[in-house]
Amino acid sequence: MAVHTEPLMNQADLLQRGLADLWAQDAELAGILDAEVARQHQVLSLVSSSCAVRPMTLAASASALVNVTAEGLPGRRYGGGCENVDLVEALAIRRARELFDAQYASVQSHSASNANYHVLTALLEPGDTLLGMGVKYGGHHTHGSSTSFAGIYYKAIRYGTTSAGVIDYDQVRKLALAHRPRIIMCGATAYSRVIDFQRFREIADEAGAILLADISHIAGLVATGRHPSPIDVAHVTTTCTHKQLMGPRGGLILSGQAANTKVPGLRTTFSRALDQAVYPRMQGAPAVNMIAAKAAALAYAKSxxxxxxxxxxxxxxxxxxxxxxxxxxxxxxxxxxxxxxxxxxxxxxxxxxxxxxxxxxxxxxxxxxxxxxxxxxxxxxxxxxxxxxxxxxxxxxxxxxxxxxxxxxxxxxxxxxxxxxxxxxxxxxxxxxxxxxxxxxxxxxxxxx
Missing domain, CATH: 3.90.1150.10 (Aspartate Aminotransferase, domain 1)
Incomplete structure (x- = not known):
């Protein structure tokens, strides 16, 4: 085994050392990782939740920030040594807000599923009613599936599509007025048409509900104006940072005009309720190296x-x-x-x-x-x-x-x-x-x- 005597003082040296040591000390794992790169080149992926991450984003995810425990928010950490972590997270927040024209962004969620759960726990009490798209119609399991947290801890009502495979907005309205959900979730994981966020907001307002839009599968189209944006229409928007944003596995929580308004029935604003739901309610220290990778992907998304x-x-x-x-x-x-x-x-x-x-x-x-x-x-x-x-x-x-x-x-x-x-x-x-x-x-x- 090679003996190193000089300290590694930059990211490039760390990555080069890491790759060399991986092959020297764990060739079995290194070979599997290389085989996966080869596999991705040789197969044709038509998976709708998949895009290749750019090398610079991969490099950011492998940064030394992984060594830092950073519970809390920029400028409000529970421990020391976070000056660079604060800069990275603030950068990712700024880029997320700019990309989606949002007033609020949280970049700590480990996934879009976590982001959805963070929002639900911020705004719902156990047993509250939510209305979401049924899985068998193209909805995501976090929108109220009986096998998920959302369907177990809340009373989940599910809407569907017409026989032509288009969201049945009349059914959404009928269910919303009949059950008066606290939250209506819109967005899908297998739906090929434009989602009418404005129509959902009108139904939510009529039923006295909060509107949560999950744009995980269409975030890139929203960011580039190829799909209507829910940011100022919904009270809260969530997305993942992989799929169309070509970033690391992770989630974002966004809010537009509603960000600094009071949550109905609560004594706090949406932005504060969402921050507190991420930490300390649902998640410990964030994966700061992945936040750096999110920042890299969000910058590329403006190119x-x-x-x-x-x-x-x-x-x-x-x-x-x-x-x-x-x-x-x-x-x-x-x-x-x-x-x-x-x-x-x-x-x-x-x-x-x-x-x-x-x-x-x-x-x-x-x-x-x-x-x-x-x-x-x-x-x-x-x-x-x-x-x-x-x-x-x-x-x-x-x-x-x-x-x-x-x-x-x-x-x-x-x-x-x-x-x-x-x-x-x-x-x-x-x-x-x-x-x-x-x-x-x-x-x-x-x-x-």
């Missing part, structure tokens, strides 16, 4: 290249939807107005079969439930496809059609045996896998070139 990438996310989603329709697949909602294309499978092929067969051909997708679903969530009748990673490979319309054609040829070659078991000829599977890898080689992830 011209990021704006172009969001444009590609939208245009490629349109291409995918049209291409699947040309292959006679039903696209739920009739098309896409964001980055998500949700298709209904056919021919006895379930989502579980399609997901597995495509992965064996180096294409990664998510099985997902569709309107009128009768199968459980581990089986499903549909696929959720996202275009974030496709946009990062800068694939043109012809390339999008080639991908859809390859997916359809793979699915047409599958012979289902049960809802989970199937046959796919090994020779065909290998042929499809090589085609996918060749396509990936021709279209590398731009951030990694």
């Amino acid at each position: 011209t290249e990021f704006d172009r990438s969001m444009g590609r996310i939208r245009s490629t989603a349109d291409e995918f939807a049209s291409a699947f329709q040309a292959h006679d697949y039903e696209v739920v909602g009739g098309g896409s107005e964001n980055h998500t294309v949700l298709i209904r499978l056919r021919g006895g092929i379930t989502g579980a079969i399609a997901e597995s067969a495509l992965e064996r051909c180096a294409i990664i997708v998510d099985k997902y439930r569709v309107p009128g679903e009768t199968r459980p969530s581990l089986i499903t009748s549909g696929l959720r496809i996202g275009t974030g990673s496709i946009a990062q490979r800068r694939i043109d319309p012809q390339g999008c059609r080639q991908i859809v054609d390859l997916i359809c040829r793979i699915l047409d070659s599958v012979r289902p045996i049960s809802e989970q078991d199937y046959l796919l000829e090994p020779a065909l599977r290998e042929q499809f896998r090589l085609q996918t890898e060749a396509f990936c080689t021709a279209h590398p992830i731009a951030e990694y070139v």
